[in-house]
Amino acid sequence: MVGHRPQKTLPSKEDILGFIATQSGKVGTREIARAFGLKNADRAELKAMLRELEDDGRVDRKRKKLHHPGMLPDMVLAEVTTRDRDGELIAVPADWDTDTNGEAPRIRIHVPRRARPGEIPGVGDRALLRTEDVGAEDGIRYRGRVVKLIGQARNRVIGVFRALPDGGGRLVPIEKKNVGRELAIPSGRTLDAQDGDLIAVEVQRHGRFGTTSAQVKERLGSVATEKAVSMIALHVHGIPHVFPREVLREAETARPAALTGREDWRDVPLVTIDPVDAKDHDDAVFARPDTDPKNPGGFVIDVAIADVAHYVRPGSALDREAALRGNSVYFPDRVVPMLPERISNELCSLKPGEDRAALAVRMVIDATGHMRSHVFHRILMRSAAKLNYAQVQAAIDGRTDATTAPLLHMVLAPLYAAYGALQKARSEREPLDLDLPERKILLKADGSVDRIVTPPRLDAHRLIEEFMILANVAAAETLEKVRTPLIYRVHDQPSMDKLEALREFLASIDMSLPKTGALRAAGFNRILAKAKGRDVEILVNEVVLRSQAQAEYASENYGHFGLNLRRYAHFTSPIRRYADLVVHRGLIRGLRLGDGGLPDGVDLLSLGEVAAKISAAERRAMAAERETVDRLIAHFLADRIGASFEGRISGVTRAGLFVKLDDTGADGFIPASKIGNDYFRHHEGKHALIGDKTGETYRLGDRVSVRLVEAAPIAGALRFELLSEGTITRTDKRRPGRAKHKPSEPKEKRSNRVGKRPGTARRKR
Structure with a gap:
């Protein structure tokens, strides 16, 4: 290594940090030992030093590589945000945790002279960049080369059309970041939009002064009904939702798989267990006691997954569209599938009594739930029944119906017995066990919100979850064993x-x-x-x-912290996740199970690009789903202005408090300027706003009473007024001058808040 001569004594921590900072490739114990001429006897001390540096937060260990915290990986998905004074493009990482790593680093994009127009990004585009640390240049430490353009910006803005008497109109944006930034739409460019329509416009001219003009490109429907709400999220986040003709043509011409080249499992009584309203069923399960006398109390578990790889071949139109979408997106009123319904709801849906192609794994576990062996098979199966979670749980609890009664002893009871063994292994493994209820929005026929419920968490849910986790582990282990590249599901510590x-x-x-x-x-x-x-x-x-990191996809493994698993891959839902389809193809190639496997040219580098894209697609889907729920609930509560609610403080920021209501789970905001007659400071470590003068405290998780004062359904925003008093955490007063009274609030307001109002919730001490 240049600049590092072998030496006999151990390097200092500063020497190690300096060496790591100079390296662009993989840096581990072996590389450091080689650079400093350390022998095997010295490596134990070196590892101890590295652990101390990790504990001190001076280096991170991720994907078997040591690096300084806050540094960029070699490959990153980035957004082009601006140009510098020399006209060069500047980008920032698309997924950067500012809470953990501080301000996102900027990347100066290097564009080769011979680059073609389609390879050159513009401001607003997303691109996959290969980065290198070039040192501080005008405050920009990284240089990036474009590996692939992910999406080029269209000057599209979504909003509500407001008609003007002259035949033109104005667009009121629905994105929170654009609230108040209206666009002028001249007469003749409205596409006959009506007042109140949800529209997509293309920005025509950025004026130096005044508003920006725009032209209506698409009418998306009236915002008077909740049916338009999910369309807002689709357009705002650029989620593809219309299949190209070529994709639909391929789907329609696909034919069911035959038995040729497959094992016949049609006599195995596999069953699907899904939510009651599920439209596709891509996983089926079966379990039975192991008859091997060497495995007393053990079980044989079969998990069969729809063989999507048979229908969606690499490089096909179906494949390109699935890779673009990355995953299915689920809204309360619709599903935007990764694959056309002909594939997802028909050919790959494991319907009872119908022959279906599947990729199955047969796993043997012992009495304590530990996996002894697993083997993958390409099969033709025939589901014995389509069941839902509540139905299965009722049968186990003694309330069978016409469908579950014949299956109880032969199918359902062995499934629960195998699950009992898996519970023992789970308890020993101790994955992260958070208890946060999930709410579900139920809609009326017209698309409006009927009610919001919290479905019970049943053992039937946990059973399927544990079976799927076991199958995912088996997939990752098998692909590693046959040395086939794969996409891992990883979760950093x-x-x-x-x-x-x-x-x-x-x-x-x-x-x-x-x-x-x-x-x-x-x-x-x-x-x-x-x-x-x-x-x-x-x-x-x-x-x-x-406090947890976000799970993601990666071509290199660094484990799954939350599940406490060393290797983990998504295998069990290729209908709705592209990562699972890639894993299926890897198994087909690595185990020589026939056609449709991973192409020979696919390697870690290309899979790293795929993993970055589908991780971004997953985050995009999560944001769209969350925003749609916010908008639907805002619609639901819009006619209850002035009503009082009970809830908990769900977020504390410098700007104010977020409150989650008990009955609906709706989140609303209370500006800090509207809280009491004091100056409230944000104490990040305590997750609290604390009054300078009074010590009155509002902390994350505190129970509060609020009044709804404003609802903006299009933006999904609610604003509350606080009715509860905070908790007094101290009695001392600060020096004169530190306490500040807000000029916007009259002094009389404080007197109105003395004493506990009826219904006021105080946090217990």
């Missing part, structure tokens, strides 16, 4: 910064977090267990969740 913030918060409620050593998922579970039954239970669950 929490960053040092987030752990420190969690430690500070827990200390404020008389709980503690270990200060040294790596914290495993089991450590978080012990914290959650201590909070169970206390008034801070929901609060602690929320804060622990926020």
Whole structure:
């Protein structure tokens, strides 16, 4: 290594940090030892030094590579945001955790002289970049080369059309970041849009002064009905939702798979277990006691997954569209599928009594739920029944129906017995066990919200979850064994910064977090267990969740922290996730199971590009789904202005408080300027706003009463007025001049808040 001569003594920590900073490739214990001429006897001490550097937060270990925290990986999905004074393009990472790593680093994009027009990004585009650290140049440390353009910007803005007397109109944007930035639409460019229509416009001219003009390109429907709500999210996030003709043509010409080249499993009584309203059924399960005398109390578990790879071949129109979409997107009123219905709801839906192609894994577990062996098969199957979670749970609890009664002893009871064994292994593994209820919106026939419910969490749900996790582990292990590249589902451990913030918060409620050593998922579970039954239970669950990293897809493995698994891949839902389809193709290629396998030219580099794109698509889908729920609930509550609600503080920022209502789960905002007659400061570590003068405190998780004062359904925004008093956490007063009264609030307001109002919720001490 240039600049590092072999030496006999151990390097200092500063020497190690300096060496890591100079390297662009993989840096691990072996590379450091080689650079400093260390022998095998010295490596134990070197590893101890590296662990200390990790514990101190001075280096991160990710994907078997050591690097400084906050540094970019070699490959990154980035958004082109601006040009510098020399006209060069500047980008920032599309997925950057500012809470953990601070301000996102800027990347100067290098465009080769001979680049073709389609290879050159513009402001607003997304691109996959190969980055290198070139040192600080005008404050820009990284240079990036475009590997692939992900999506080029269209000057499209979504909003509500407001008609003007002259025949033109104005567009009121629906994105929160564009609220108040209206666009002028001249007469003749309205596409006959009517007042109140949801429209998509193309920006025509950016004026130096005044508003910007635009032309209507598409009418998306009236915003008077909730049916337009999910369309807003689709257009705002650029989610493809109309299949090209070529894709539909390929789907329509596809024919069911035959038995040729497959094992005949049609006599195996596999069953599907899904939500009651599911339209596609891509996984089926069966279990039976193992008859091998060497495995007493063990089970044989079969998990069969629809063989999507048989119908969606690499490089086909279906494949290109599926890769573009990345995953299916689920809204309360519709599903935007990754694949056309001819594939997802017909040929690949494991319907009872019909022959279907599948990729199956047969797994043998022992009495304690540990996997002894697993083998993959390409099969033709015939589902014995289509069941739903509540139906299966009722049968196990003694309430069978015409469908479940014949299956109870032969199919359902063995499934639950095998699940009982898997529970033992899960308890031993101790994955992260957060307890946060999920709400579901039920709609009326006209698309409006009927009610919002919290479905019970049944053992039937957990059974399928454990079977799928086991199959996913088997897929990852098999692909590693046959040396076939794959896309892992990975989840990094929490960053040092987030752990420190969690430690500070827990200390404020008389709980503690270990200060040294790596914290495993089991450590978080012990914290959650201590909070169970206390008034801070929901609060602690929320804060622990926020301390976690985000799961993603990657071609290199660094484990799944939340599940506490060393290797994990998504295999069980290729109908709705492209990552699973890639894993299926890898298994077909690696195990020589026939046609439709991973092409020979696919390697870690190309799979790394795919993983980056589908991770971004997953985050895009999550944002769209969340925003649609917000808009639907805002519609639901729009006629209840002035009503009072009970809830909990779900977010604390410098600008104010977010409150989640108990009955609907709706989130609304209370500006800090509207809280009391004091100056409230944001205490990040305590997740609280605390009054300078009074010490009045509003903290994450506190129960509060609020009044709804404004609802903006199109933006999905609610604004509340706080009715509850905060908790007084101290009695001392600060020095004169530190307390500030807001000029916008009269002094009389404070007198109106003395004493506890009826219905006021105080946090228990």
